[in-house]
Amino acid sequence: MSVFLPLLDAHVGDGALLAPLARIGPLILPPDFALTTSIPKNATRYILVDTDSSLSMDHVISLLDQGADKVIVPLALAKGLAGVVPAHRLLLLLDVANVSAVSDTIRSGVSGVLIKTPSVDVDFISSFTRFFAGSSVHVFPAASVEPPSRSTIRALHAANTTLVIPASLLTLSATDAKQINIADAFLANIVSDRKDGLFPTVVSSHLDGGRTLGLVYSSLESIQESIVSGKGVYQSRKHGLWRKGETSGATQDVVRIRLDCDADALEFSVVQHGAGFCHLERQSCFGTGEVSGLSALEHTLKSRLESAPEGSYTRRLFGDPELLRSKIMEEADELCRADTSEEIAFEAADLLYFALTRCIAGGVYLADIARSLDEKAKKVTRRPGNAKPQWTSKLTTTEGPAAHCAASTSAETPKPPTRPAATVPASATVDGAGDSGAPIRMRTHDLSATTVAERAQLLRRPVLKSDEMIAKVRPIVDDVRARGDAALLELTAKFDKAQLATPVIRPPFAPETMVLPDDVRAAIDVAYANIHKFHKAQAADTTLRVETMPGVVCSRFARPIARVGLYIPGGTAILPSTALMLGIPAQVAGCKEIVLATPPRPDGSVSPEVMYVAQLVGASAILKAGGAQAVAALAYGTASVPKVDKIFGPGNQWVTAAKMLVQNDTDALVAIDMPAGPSEVLVIADHTADAAFVAADLLSQAEHGVDSQVVLVTVGLPSERIAEIEAEVDRQARALTRVDIVRQSIPKSIIVRTGSVEEAIAFSNDYAPEHLILHLENAPAAVAAVENAGSVFVGPYSPESCGDYASGTNHTLPTNGYARQFSGVNTLSFQKHITSQEVTADGLKGLGPVVATLADCEGLDAHANAVRVRLRALA
Template sequence: MAPFLPLLDTHDPAILSALSRVGPVIRPIPSTESELLDSFILVDSNTSPNNDDIISYLDRGAEKVILSLPHASEVIGSVPSDRILLLLDVANASAVSGKTRAGVSGVLLKSPSLELDLITSVSHFFSGSSIYVLSTSPSPPSSLTIRELSSVGAVPVLPTSQLTLGPSNPSQLNIADAFLAPLRSDRPDGLFPTVVSSFAQGGRSLGLVYSSRQSIAESIVSGKGVYHSRRHGLWRKGETSGATQDVIRINLDCDTDSLEFSVVQQGAGFCHLNRPSCFSDLNGLAALESTLKSRLDTAPEGSYTKRLFNDPDLLRSKVMEEADELCAAETREQVAFEAADLLYFTLARCVSAGVSLVDIERNLDTKARKVSRRPGNAKARWSSKSSSSAEPLLPPPAQPSPPDPNAPIRMRKYTASSLSPLERAQLLRRPVLKFDSMITKVKPIVDYVRAQGDAALLELTAKFDKAQLDSTVVLPPFAPETMQLDGAVRSAIDVAYANIRKFHEAQASTDTLVVETMPGVVCSRFARPIARVGLYVPGGTAVLPSTALMLGIPAQVAGCHEIVLATPPRPNGSISPEVMYVAHLVGASAVLKAGGAQAVAALAYGTQTVPKVDKIFGPGNQWVTAAKMLVQNDTDALVAIDMPAGPSEVLVIADRACNPAHVAADLLSQAEHGIDSQVVLVAVDLPQSILSDVETQVDVQARALDRVDIIRESVAKSIIVMVDDIDAALAFSNDYAPEHLILHIRNAADAVVGVQNAGSVFVGPFSPERQVVIRSLLPSCGDYASGTNHTLPTNGYARQFSGVNTLSFQKHITAQELTADGLKALGPIVATLADCEGLQAHANAVRIRLGSA
């Protein structure tokens, strides 16, 4: 509580400025200010505002309204009691009812004199309430009177006409003298311990200093931080360094023996070490605001932060994107993660507009003091209940968010033994896995293609792939000019084709399984190809003929009748010749020039030119994965999918036997796929020297690659987990269930038995003690030409799914054949079970046959 409360009856700017630093003020109505923070509004008996006016004052931020008894009786119950003070003549105080006393937070007493005994008795009558006293005397109270009133918990109200910035005199009291009146120091030197806090950083403590009556008085008048050095006397902060302080508020503690200065720090900082605080560096929102303000002026051209400040559309899109992802978050960890992202972009928006945390907090304070409340319904544009428009709202392509290109390309490091179960679970999460949110985004695209067919495909291909097409489908025979390749590339594809086909032919289910379960009862199972399959081959940031091989060959081996290959076109409308050549090799019946969710929708439902398929295969980004999951759950589509495959990922287990350059190369081989890829290094008892070599190699090798910008983003989301032994490494890997698992460890082949969850395992490279190759199967070989399939489960789905194989393109049909003797033996058993389940028709079908057998 402030030592006194000013009542505005004059408007001297210098007086008002000084008063703003020592507490709230009383403003008589009518008040034209749009914002009334730090104000008490006096509604005396001579004015007649209605209840709406009173509520309006509170909604504009007024701390309290001071009402006469008739006015108070009208609003008590509709306005919170802590926002109302009762205006009374001291002689009428005892006439106030208990109901009225309970409906207000205190009283402002008007009294001819400040008689301490009388005020004390009124204070007892209004026990637990705030007591303010306004003397009708033309002379101000003395400092002694203010101190005595403070001792009984009362605060004098002083008209500004009775206050001055000059020396106190019989008709006016110096503002500093009034403020200092109740202060008492318990120190021999008479100084007051003073905590300096940052108004701009939510009250963060900057340091501890000392104040004297002289320094406090100067601060009130000048608005600058002025303190008292125990060695040098009066200390005007920043007088020589330029690191001055603007004083926002001076607060007394509850014992009136120490102070808090709430300030806005200018220059390098409060601490003599040029830090913002004597206690620690900035963190949280304050640190982020400081960084963003600095980068607004100094961020290098091309950096992401500079792009945000220079591109309002990008910044707007990111704010909306992160708000959407926060709404879709479900777990506590996801909410915290997405809220942090949203706060970053929100604060970037504020800094770019010159808005500070102080401005935000002031608005929050105003809103918190509102009495009236809106219904709080969302605007129609954002409401899930609003009707959808005839034209689908197509989400824009995701904007990349690259880190600072000048920063080292580093993975985040964690020690497994120090992780809590919650922190471990957080590390097992992939960086971007918001399928609910993504399905909401892709549904308009899928619905649009389903409704408009080829017209929608052409429009969306122009929008997302920047390709203007006349037709979406290429049919065989494919023109030779579309398959013109470098000779070395053609030979490499031919070798890969042969190896992959050989391995997948060995997997084919060609024999009929026949089992006689009991005499006369023969059960069988035989394979048939899935008739029509759609193969999605990603494009965009890379040309992937390898994926076309991995999907097309098992479909060809399985005997699928229709093979529709979908891949995004290049800007000129063509398909890469490598992919077209593979389409020719695997006997594709059509090539769809489309990517993303629109391609998945076309395959699932068919269009005027795109054949509908029965099962969709292939990896892709989140848009593709979400679209696959959406259509497989639509009974109208009647389409299956291979697996919910998402962004590429690798987990490398490395011990002291590893070659750091090889480890880094394997990590980067998956990190380059896309910005949403993730790589994980599980370091088994690695000394810091080897770990540092790996980190250095990641940074050096990445910078030498053409796709360094993609790698920079994916590596920033990736992690190093340090464990003590191979058992702990395998336990983490099995929990993570990686798409690719690479073992850079001694006796790597022996460790494979411990692998429970992985898409594909790569064992090697060698034991340094013996310098003998055990087995070397680099992930790149598996990705291209060794024979195994590289279309593998990601996002932890290796716990439930296998990678794509020949059997993925086949379905198995069962048959059973009974002889008469077999029916006699089995029939009574079937009839008994059918009766048990109450299915009489089932039992009857058996009994009729038994009767005629």
């Protein structure tokens, strides 16, 4: 709360009072004087609309729109403005006689009152402030012709009331019978608990977000001089009055002076000049840390503007307005396309760098931007906020700013492909695909020009907020665990919109549930045969036996995991291929119980493709549920759902979080296949690559979901060849039924330019992609260098789609960089290995002493005794 409020009018004289008063609190101004250029920019303005004013509601709102902080209006205007204007922008003007006439509606629609009284009577004023508990109360003794005393100001402040003092009763000179010095009025309430009577004073930077510069002391004399001069003046405990920077040149401009809540300390908000506040020529006395974030960037750019080295990038930006304009548009576009919080922060930082460079070049600083934001925030009248036509997503011309923004994301504008696009006819667009004129483009990076930090950023995936997702799925998992089938049925009705009588289907499966077109059935049969053949070859059918020393034989043999749960997604696509990829190795491994879980369709049925695969792989049950509830049912079991020992299968973030949750619950005693994330593909392409093939491979993963990760690594390709691939991506994408998904996933994807196959493979190994596709002149030779990948597709005629469906390899693969540690799903994933050892009497004679010695070393007497008791028996 302010100590006092000055009431100014057009007769304030030469305006000498204005700047000092603006440093210590708000100014009350009449409407015709409120917006003049003589009012200091830093002033907080309250506009007084008196009872005899002819201003309308629209005029009052206009004053707020033009920058007034508050308006003080009579009751008649307040009735119309309350609820229209935010309460914190309104004060109610009352005569003392009508204080009790204010309704609750008006009282709640304003932040305080200004009460006109004939004179100051502290006891009387205290009696009616109870009407406005929780609101600010200001008192204006309209008939007073004498200045208030400091004791009166102090008494009113103690009663939570602020005195309004006409400017005619204020002076910069010494207080006398006619006027009170503004510093005396401001300091009427201040107290000091120090023997020397000084006041602790915190000095903060007005330009660096309020950063503390130092702690000093003030006296009544130093404060008065600071208020009047606008310079930092303090009281040195050793040398008396201290005018900051008088000898060093590190002067201060005082923007605002405030008392703390106890009126025993002050804060000076200043603009610091010169070497800094500290006598050690640092910005702050508190440590050596310099400014950070935007303030640090502003300091750097200001320095670069004055003395950037020739040839530096920042110098180039300052000297080339068109380049700077293009970069701002490029970074704005990339920020709009960013998806995860990490990507958004990364792209926003780039945009702020270029935007602030533009500001510094134009002589605009953060303080100016902050002031503009504050002014905008004061507007009561709001525009609709619609985008201008040239920036809307429906723009079809290639000449508008949106086209320039999209084109700026690569060094070269795509050229028409030299290859005829016979595989993607122009007439193939469906459901409005291709309506937007903005190209569907990736972001390009040259690996040779990236820093270590930038390269690391290229390798990163979106941050998976596992803890947050686990917290969200935990109530679902707990509900299924506690209530079983009842919870499953309720959650399936809620999330899958399917009303079920029972959550489980058991064999034999009804023929009518597996009715398929002949070509689909035949395709599934071929895929089943290939996948079965490859996974059968992986099975560990024989026992490994090794005689490690005479009479000591160690063995390892495989046994199937008895009960497995296979999660088959059913969200944005039907995935019988996943049922094949999980069901076949489970069948080959010999799992006794195979439970498929898949979300039902709204009518409660399961897709006939999945039903047919379930029969082929010998599923023992089908759980008609999806999401976390399906995972919970598999992990803990219900009256209808068998409990399993291991859960397999991809899914969305709810499924992944639920799998992670249950595997860490010792009561569940369940394992999972691997961590899962969005689908990924990394394509390495050299001069032999077919642009249409490469584009098709990229899109085959991009269509999985908006968070799919797609990377193209080029080997020595010139810009025109890369542009050809990009044009093919754009052309083919527009022909896809899932083009809306591709429009979101492709712009978040990247092109990495490298100079050699070795460099490309090294980047891929660091990235560890789920799918790696090699479009190389000698692709088979490159496989030997691959260290981290889920599955590799070698040569131009090995599309990733073959592995997804029917070549024989498994498509359930590690994502999110986990190819460094995990294998894809295979037959061994459904088996566990048990070891055994058989030691003969002669074998124990040779091995026993070794074992006993090691047991003694570890202090495990019983272990040693188990050997020695046998050795004694053999002696």
